Amino acid sequence: xxxxxxxxxxxxxxxxxxxxxxxxxxxxxxxxxxxxxxxxxxxxxxxxxxxxxxxxxxxxxxxxxxxxxxxxxxxxxxxxxxxxxxxxxxxxxxxxxxxxxxxxxxxxxxxxxxxxxxxxxxxxxxxxxxxxxxxxxxxxxxxxxxxxxxxxxxxxxxxxxxxxxxxxxxxxxxxxxxxxxxxxxxxxxxxxxxxxxxxxxxxxx
Amino acid sequence: xxxxxxxxxxxxxxxxxxxxxxxxxxxxxxxxxxxxxxxxxxxxxxxxxxxxxxxxxxxxxxxxxxxxxxxxxxxxxxxxxxxxxxxxxxxxxxxxxxxxxxxxxxxxxxxxxxxxxxxxxxxxxxxxxxxxxxxxxxxxxxxxxxxxxxxxxxxxxxxxxxxxxxxxxxxxxxxxxxxxxxxxxxxxxxxxx
Numbered sequence: 001x002x003x004x005x006x007x008x009x010x011x012x013x014x015x016x017x018x019x020x021x022x023x024x025x026x027x028x029x030x031x032x033x034x035x036x037x038x039x040x041x042x043x044x045x046x047x048x049x050x051x052x053x054x055x056x057x058x059x060x061x062x063x064x065x066x067x068x069x070x071x072x073x074x075x076x077x078x079x080x081x082x083x084x085x086x087x088x089x090x091x092x093x094x095x096x097x098x099x100x101x102x103x104x105x106x107x108x109x110x111x112x113x114x115x116x117x118x119x120x121x122x123x124x125x126x127x128x129x130x131x132x133x134x135x136x137x138x139x140x141x142x143x144x145x146x147x148x149x150x151x152x153x154x155x156x157x158x159x160x161x162x163x164x165x166x167x168x169x170x171x172x173x174x175x176x177x178x179x180x181x182x183x184x185x186x187x188x189x190x191x192x193x194x195x196x197x198x199x200x201x202x203x204x205x
Numbered sequence: 206x207x208x209x210x211x212x213x214x215x216x217x218x219x220x221x222x223x224x225x226x227x228x229x230x231x232x233x234x235x236x237x238x239x240x241x242x243x244x245x246x247x248x249x250x251x252x253x254x255x256x257x258x259x260x261x262x263x264x265x266x267x268x269x270x271x272x273x274x275x276x277x278x279x280x281x282x283x284x285x286x287x288x289x290x291x292x293x294x295x296x297x298x299x300x301x302x303x304x305x306x307x308x309x310x311x312x313x314x315x316x317x318x319x320x321x322x323x324x325x326x327x328x329x330x331x332x333x334x335x336x337x338x339x340x341x342x343x344x345x346x347x348x349x350x351x352x353x354x355x356x357x358x359x360x361x362x363x364x365x366x367x368x369x370x371x372x373x374x375x376x377x378x379x380x381x382x383x384x385x386x387x388x389x390x391x392x393x394x395x396x397x398x
Contacts, residue, residue, distance in 0.1 A: 018244035022301060025248060025268050129249055136253075 001085060006078035006143055009161060014135045016168050020175060021128050024050075024121060026196040032117040034192045039184035044111065046181055049174050050124045051111035057127035059151045060167055064134050067160060072142040079144060084162020087150075091169035093176045106152060135164060208236065208311050212257050215283045219338070220331040229321060230328060234311040239304055245287075246302040252291035254312045258282045261308025262372055265300045266380075274301075276381040279373060286310070289339055305373070350383050358382045359392045 027035065027046070035046040044052070080088070093099050143161035150156050150163075158166065186192050206214075209231050216222065222230060234257070239245070241261075246252050248268065262281050265288060266274045277300060280286035291298035295315060322329040349358055362369065362382060369378065370393075379389035 015239065015243050015245075018247045018250075021247040021249070022244050022303075025301070026274075029268065029270060125249065132247075132250060 001079050001082070003077045003079040006074060006076060006161065007139055009078055010135050010139050010143070010164070013164050013168050014132055016172065017128055017131055017135070020171055021125065021132075023175065023178075023196065024124060024128075028121055028125075030192065030195055034182065034185060034195055035117045035121070036114065037185050037189070039181040039188075043181065043184075044177070045114075046178050047115050047117050047120050048111040049178050049181070051115045051120050052105060052109055053171055053174055054120065054123050054127060055109045055111070056151065056167065056170065057124075057131070060148070060163065061127060061130050061134065063148045064160065064163060067146050067148045068134065068137055068141060070141070070146050072145045074140050075142045075144060077144075078159075078161045080162050080165070081159045083156065084158045084166060087158070088162065088165040088169045091166060091173050093173055097176065099173055099176045109151075131167070138164070208257075208259050208309075209234065211259060211283050212311055215257070216331065220327075220334050222327060222331065226325055226327050229325065233313040233317040233321060235313070236309070237312045238309040239307070241304055241306045241308075243304045243308075244301060245304065246291070246298055246300070248299055248301055249297055250291075251295055252288040252298050252302075253314055254287050255292055255315070255318060256280075256286040257311040258284055258286050259309040259311065262305045263302060263308060264305055264373075264377060265302045267300050274380065276377045279369070279377075279381065281372070285335065287312075289336075293336060305377070355382070355384045355388050356392060356396065358384065359389070359396055363396070 035050075038045050090101060090103075138160060141160070143164070144159050146160040147157035148160055148163045150158055182192070182195050186195065212234065213227065213231070216230075237256070245254075245256075245263070258280050259282055262279060263286050264279050265277045267277060268274050286302070288298040288300050288302055290296075291300075292315060318332070322332055349361055353361065359382065362378070375389060375393070376386060379386045382389070384392070
């Protein structure tokens with residue numbers, strides 16, 4: 001398995017998270033209706049997507065915080081684990097910025113029917129800032145030795161570096177969904193024509 | 206030119222550091238580079254870094270209520286970059302900082318700089334001078350934005366930095382000058398230096 005400079009990985013992940021924060025900062029200024037509308041039957045609204053991401057953050061951020069208490073000082077190189085790499089690879093949007101493999105969400109991460117836009121967006125932003133902080137703190141830690149259990153099974157523990165990679169890849173995947181949802185809403189309603197769209201992606205790291 | 210040499214030249218024009226002061230000062234900088242459209246700082250984050258630009262173009266901007274981003278400042282070689290007020294006060298930034306082109310920097314952290322400022326009065330004095338110069342620039346700009354006509358602002362920019370038209374996208378320049386894009390295009394066509 002290819003290994004990476006651990007600080008560089010965390011730096012890149014921070015840059016990825018900042019892209020998402022910037023994207024949502026623009027969305028925050030739009031008419032909330034844009035985030036409430038269902039783009040097509042059976043598909044999630046932007047608010048629902050963010051709520052889904054929040055549900056992951058609610059589990060992972062405290063778990064990561066807890067794992068950072070371990071006294072394992074940083075190592076220069078980080079080698080991803082097999083599982084971690086696999087989860088990240090299947091989550092991450094492709095180099096063309098599109099998602100080519102369909103997946104359905106686990107039951108306890110399905111968002112409610114019509115969540116309140118403002119608290120959802122506020123929570124998302126709050127979580128991203130916490131994530132930025134945790135990534136920063138992790139620069140002093142051994143992200144290959146510290147492990148966190150995944151949400152669907154406490155018996156499967158990913159290396160911390162992989163947990164971060166997976167989490168961010170998952171968010172990026174859903175931002176592709178957000179971009180598509182906005183495009184669809186613009187097309188069908190003719191409204192929100194000046195809404196911001198592109199969120200850029202870094203290559204798989 | 207070597208990066209540290211570039212920094213030394215820039216600093217020397219503003220404040221004299223003796224040999225040992227320069228030695229400790231040059232010791233706190235690390236190389237950093239990133240591709241275009243990298244967001245270095247987001248609003249809500251506390252600016253941790255002070256950057257010295259070696260290559261590339263960056264801009265700081267504010268996202269207002271009408272979701273149009275307002276460009277506040279451009280940074281390019283050789284100038285310092287980073288969200289200055291957030292950095293100096295170590296409070297949350299209200300602005301975003303992004304690279305407009307692939308960029309190379311020297312950068313340091315607040316903690317490292319603070320340690321030097323505490324240990325070396327001359328370095329603290331230098332930081333004060335740099336801050337004062339930044340403040341001077343901001344006030345000059347405030348006057349321009351408040352009192353100048355669109356054409357006067359345009360001419361002032363071209364006089365100060367004639368190369369900007371080639372390297373900065375016009376929509377960001379228009380925003381920076383507080384001119385609407387249509388007026389900016391008109392001025393491009395009519396104003397000759």
